[in-house]
Amino acid sequence: MSPDHSSRRARVIMVEPALTQLDKLTADETHRLDRAVVAISVNPELGTEVSGTLLRDYTDEIDAVRVIYYATALRTITIVAYVEA
Numbered sequence: 001m002s003p004d005h006s007s008r009r010a011r012v013i014m015v016e017p018a019l020t021q022l023d024k025l026t027a028d029e030t031h032r033l034d035r036a037v038v039a040i041s042v043n044p045e046l047g048t049e050v051s052g053t054l055l056r057d058y059t060d061e062i063d064a065v066r067v068i069y070y071a072t073a074l075r076t077i078t079i080v081a082y083v084e085a
């Protein structure tokens with residue numbers, strides 16, 4: 001029996017603009033953002049496609065966070081380009 005690979009999370013990497021934004025967040029904002037990043041790592045197709053790019057724009061209205069990211073072709077790595085909380 002083969003293992004179920006569909007439930008595996010993608011590895012998340014934040015690039016410089018996202019890291020700069022992350023440094024400016026409060027502990028509460030970071031906690032809310034963390035929940036969104038975990039959701040994206042489980043399902044990289046969350047959010048909407050940004051027209052003409054490989055980027056996706058995910059906004060969590062409940063936690064009031066926004067993440068702009070893209071997933072690699074095999075969806076094993078999600079690269080976060082921008083965060084807002």
